[in-house]
Amino acid sequence: MNLSPGQLDILFQALGDPTRRAILERLARGPASVTELAAPFDMALPSFLGHVRRLEAAGLVATAKDGRVRTVTLVPGAFTPVRGWLDEQRALWEGRLDRLDDYVTRLMKERANGSGSED
Amino acid sequence: MNLSPGQLDILFQALGDPTRRAILERLARGPASVTELAAPFDMALPSFLGHVRRLEAAGLVATAKDGRVRTVTLVPGAFTPVRGWLDEQRALWEGRLDRLDDYVTRLMKERANGSGSED
Numbered sequence: 333m334n335l336s337p338g339q340l341d342i343l344f345q346a347l348g349d350p351t352r353r354a355i356l357e358r359l360a361r362g363p364a365s366v367t368e369l370a371a372p373f374d375m376a377l378p379s380f381l382g383h384v385r386r387l388e389a390a391g392l393v394a395t396a397k398d399g400r401v402r403t404v405t406l407v408p409g410a411f412t413p414v415r416g417w418l419d420e421q422r423a424l425w426e427g428r429l430d431r432l433d434d435y436v437t438r439l440m441k442e443r444a445n446g447s448g449s450e451d
Numbered sequence: 452m453n454l455s456p457g458q459l460d461i462l463f464q465a466l467g468d469p470t471r472r473a474i475l476e477r478l479a480r481g482p483a484s485v486t487e488l489a490a491p492f493d494m495a496l497p498s499f500l501g502h503v504r505r506l507e508a509a510g511l512v513a514t515a516k517d518g519r520v521r522t523v524t525l526v527p528g529a530f531t532p533v534r535g536w537l538d539e540q541r542a543l544w545e546g547r548l549d550r551l552d553d554y555v556t557r558l559m560k561e562r563a564n565g566s567g568s569e570d
Contacts, residue, residue, distance in 0.1 A: 344467035
């Protein structure tokens with residue numbers, strides 16, 4: 333994956349807020365108008381819109397205006413870079429555990445052979 | 452998963468920085484001293500230590516001091532809450548696509564039946 337570090341920064345930072353994650357959780361169930369989205373939050377509309385704009389800037393949601401209604405939708409595949417980074421970390425970690433496992437197995441074989449010749 | 456929103460905030464915010472992600476990538480290959488970790492970065496040591504402390508506060512790394520050497524290790528399973536949240540989003544999204552699929556299939560069957568009776 334050829335992602336600039338900046339894109340991952342923006343994505344992770346966008347996800348590091350409970351209101352923004354709640355918006356994404358709601359949108360995973362389907363598109364919603366800004367008014368619908370804002371209803372569960374005890375927050376001034378400008379602050380709420382700031383969160384929506386932040387998600388839009390991160391490429392996590394898209395908005396479209398039809399008359400007076402602005403509809404917000406989740407961008408398909410928007411979490412892919414974040415998943416990709418986590419998958420890479422898991423692969424590195426598992427690679428390390430495999431190497432440790434090989435090393436311990438070799439060490440135990442060498443010991444078994446060593447103690448066998450001493451008997 | 453019973454995670455407080457605050458824990459996810461701290462984790463995502465900790466991951467939203469290129470230096471901190473690079474430290475985690477290095478540690479996925481195995482533990483390292485602070486000196487080794489800091490070497491590739493053109494950064495004053497206090498700033499670098501601030502990043503290590505931030506990762507430690509998020510529960511992503513653990514540090515231990517042995518004499519003058521402080522060793523940093525990745526905490527196993529530290530990414531689990533982040534993965535858990537992403538998995539939940541995927542499940543919600545896929546559930547929605549399945550329902551859409553069912554709806555379209557039903558609609559097409561009704562149309563096929565409807566146009567059949569009109570013929």
